[in-house]
Amino acid sequence: MHTRTTYLLLLTILLFSCNGSENKKAYIYHQEQGEIFHTGFHIKYAYSRSLQEEIMAELERIDQSLNPFREDAIITKVNRNEPVKLDTFFRNVFDRSQEISRKTGGKFDITVSPLVNAWGFGFANMDRITPAIIDSLKQFVGYEKIAIDTEGNIVKSDPRITLNTSAIAKGYACDVVGDLLERHGIENYMVEIGGEITARGVNDKGECWRIGVEKPIDDNSGMQHELQTILSLCDKALATSGNYRNYYIKDGKKYAHTIDPQSGYPTQTDILGATVIAGDCMTADAFATAFMTMGIEKSKAVAATVPGLDYLFIYEMADGSLGTVQSDGFEQFIAD
Numbered sequence: 001m002h003t004r005t006t007y008l009l010l011l012t013i014l015l016f017s018c019n020g021s022e023n024k025k026a027y028i029y030h031q032e033q034g035e036i037f038h039t040g041f042h043i044k045y046a047y048s049r050s051l052q053e054e055i056m057a058e059l060e061r062i063d064q065s066l067n068p069f070r071e072d073a074i075i076t077k078v079n080r081n082e083p084v085k086l087d088t089f090f091r092n093v094f095d096r097s098q099e100i101s102r103k104t105g106g107k108f109d110i111t112v113s114p115l116v117n118a119w120g121f122g123f124a125n126m127d128r129i130t131p132a133i134i135d136s137l138k139q140f141v142g143y144e145k146i147a148i149d150t151e152g153n154i155v156k157s158d159p160r161i162t163l164n165t166s167a168i169a170k171g172y173a174c175d176v177v178g179d180l181l182e183r184h185g186i187e188n189y190m191v192e193i194g195g196e197i198t199a200r201g202v203n204d205k206g207e208c209w210r211i212g213v214e215k216p217i218d219d220n221s222g223m224q225h226e227l228q229t230i231l232s233l234c235d236k237a238l239a240t241s242g243n244y245r246n247y248y249i250k251d252g253k254k255y256a257h258t259i260d261p262q263s264g265y266p267t268q269t270d271i272l273g274a275t276v277i278a279g280d281c282m283t284a285d286a287f288a289t290a291f292m293t294m295g296i297e298k299s300k301a302v303a304a305t306v307p308g309l310d311y312l313f314i315y316e317m318a319d320g321s322l323g324t325v326q327s328d329g330f331e332q333f334i335a336d
Contacts, residue, residue: 029188029204032056036063037170039194045181046188046204058180059173065089066169068113068162078154079162086152093165093172093282094148100168100286101143104302108290109143109261113164116259119266126266134264141261171239171285174198178281191281195240198281199233208234210335213275213312232335237281241288242273242314258292269295272322273314277333283309296325303327 027046034041036059043055065074065087077084086094097110114137119125140160147155165172174191178198181189188201190209199209211231231238242258250268258267274291278284287309291299296313303309310329317323 027188034059036173036193037067037166038069039170041173041191041193043177043192044190044203045186046201047181047184047186051181051184054180054184055177058177061087062089062169062173062176066093066165066172068164068166075163075165081156081159086148086154089172089176091148091152093168094163096172096282097165097168097286098143098147100283100290103305104287104290104294106143106262107260107293108167108286109141110163110165110167111141111143111146111161112259112261113162114160115141115261115264116164119259138264141264167241167289168282168286170194171196171237171281171283174237174281196238196281196285197233198237200235202234208232208335211238230335231277231333233277233333236277236333237279237284238275238277239281239284239288240273240275241285242271242292260293267293269293270315271296271299271313272316274299275312277310277330278306279308287311300327 027048029044029046030050030052032041032043032050032052032055034056041059045051063070064072066089067073068075068079070076074084074087074090078086078090094110097108100108101110115134118133118137119129140158140162145157146161146163149155170193173193174196175198177191177193178189178200181191182200188203189199190203191198197209197211203209209232211233213229213231258269259265260267269292271292271294274288276284276288276291278287283306287303287306290302291311291313294302296315299311299313303311310327310333312324312326312330314322314324
């Protein structure tokens with residue numbers, strides 16, 4: 001599916017300092033930050049006290065469930081075919097992943113990691129990959145080859161099947177932390193994990209949370225930054241996939257560093273980067289990844305079947321420059 005690089009280059013969270021606001025009432029806006037899933041997080045919320053301990057404990061539970069690089073994680077034990085009791089976090093992500101796999105015709109697939117690992121970071125192993133290697137790996141890649149039975153156990157058609165939920169877990173973690181905050185009665189918060197965002201209510205200015213979107217400047221040095229627009233998010237989630245500054249070139253055309261889970265080869269679609277807005281971040285995260293392997297037209301068709309889902313795609317135009325295409329509903333999130 002991908003060598004995923006969540007492109008923070010595209011997103012700039014515009015967090016405002018706490019000045020006197022009529023909307024704050026007795027609450028102040030607290031900020032927490034740290035690391036989960038080997039990426040950073042930033043959380044801002046209006047409450048009477050800091051919830052740092054509760055937030056960190058919740059993130060620890062998510063990490064212990066879904067981090068495949070953690071020896072004691074549930075997903076690691078699933079990958080090693082060890083007996084393990086699946087928790088709610090794992091089951092929620094697994095069930096939603098399977099649903100989105102079906103909806104995208106298999107373009108989203110949490111079993112794709114053997115292919116991603118074979119190609120290497122940034123396709124470092126491209127010259128060493130052969131059709132025979134791809135064919136051998138595809139024997140144990142495919143979302144339809146794994147399920148949860150009626151007794152809550154993972155069932156694999158091949159014991160070599162492994163799972164990696166990195167294309168959906170950060171978005172889900174945003175939602176989980178948001179749920180924790182809401183259980184404390186918090187109405188105004190923003191949770192960002194690795195560039196994926198869940199936003200509810202308003203910021204400390206009494207406005208919807210504001211997210212800066214950079215212009216797609218064709219500059220793989222990463223040195224040029226200029227905002228194209230500012231998004232205004234109230235009660236929505238946002239996720240990104242791909243990196244329009246980090247691509248490979250084949251026959252003179254740019255392609256994102258993304259693996260197609262069905263072909264087993266680097267994808268050659270016209271999308272270099274995708275930003276998706278949805279009601280929850282798990283949904284936005286997974287579809288942003290899927291769209292990278294589907295191309296603009298197929299992505300538009302699938303997006304039209306998902307209520308409340310909007311998108312912004314970055315693509316290479318005929319003259320080699322970068323352009324954007326967005327859903328009709330995306331316009332409503334552009335700040336005045």
